[in-house]
Amino acid sequence: MRADAQRNRERILDAAEEVFAHRGTSASTEEVARLAGVAIGTVFRHFPTKDDLLAAILKRLLARLAEEAAALGGADGLHVFFRRLVEQAAAKRTVVDLAGVSVPGAVGQLGEAVGELLRQAQAAGTVRGDVGRPEVMALLVSVCQGALQGGWDMELQERTLAVIFAGLAA
């Protein structure tokens, strides 16, 4: 791959992440191109359809989250991760909007990391033993969606998470 192509690909991904985070996935490809400082044709050379572009940034986002999750651990790693995700969701739209797009494997990777956080929390006695990974993932997704939608303030976020943490607690 030529050097300029590589560079532009990165720029486009960065711009897309920014634009879609603020305006939602219905923002136009044109706008992404403008922010990336690139012609629209260039965007479509790298990502033949808009969905390809969305899938690419979703993959990046999920990988990044999985990495973050993997870096945490201990008794309250799961709690920290929960809180962090919700904060991101409230600020940006991307992760949440993207649920329609499918990126084989990427979700699984995040699931693994969350599963590990859950295991550690259970080992530390912070979380009940009979809670499974699926419902933790479901709760994560739900709360992100809710936070995005409702535009929660800090207090509401705390109170809502408090209920969920209480439900998870041993």
Next chain:
Amino acid sequence: MRADAQRNRERILDAAEEVFAHRGTSASTEEVARLAGVAIGTVFRHFPTKDDLLAAILKRLLARLAEEAAALGGADGLHVFFRRLVEQAAAKRTVVDLAGVSVPGAVGQLGEAVGELLRQAQAAGTVRGDVGRPEVMALLVSVCQGALQGGWDMELQERTLAVIFAGLAA
């Protein structure tokens, strides 16, 4: 209002609810007209913009939910309502998609009804006293969103709600 106009208005609302529930709010007005057995111009005579149509069915939906909530009560009325909402969300998309549209008053009405359910549950000792209406509403919205997105099966739904109920429990 002429009799035919009244009849068509109802047909359009019913059709819109059906169409948007299945295909999401991005379904075309054309399709609503087709299902209602009416020309597209008729839809726009009754609802000048698509948003007006969306607002109208949202208002109906919220009123219906508020009514349902008001009809419940007792120690586990809140739990029943939770479960019912989540089931609806998993089957239809409308309520959830519509979060962008605003219908002054309608949400407040639902909030009242849920607040009453919460009060009764707390009086019966089924729910902790320090839980407030805002976080209950937030949880409701979140779980509906999550269920819609994730296409939860029965088991996942139960397990997820179990965590939340445990968090609410006294």
Next chain:
DNA sequence: TAAGATAATGAGTCGAGACTCATTTTCCAA
């Protein structure tokens, strides 16, 4: 029942945004 008001019709306008491609520019290997 007939006139006039109200409503329905649906082909057509308009704008937006995804995507194309002939042309021009940039890179890089020899």
Next chain:
DNA sequence: TTGGAAAATGAGTCTCGACTCATTATCTTA
């Protein structure tokens, strides 16, 4: 350097869906 392959450009095409309006049909009241 330079030739040719790879990439970028951006005006233009195409589709889709919201919305309009001149015309036709239907209701209702006197």
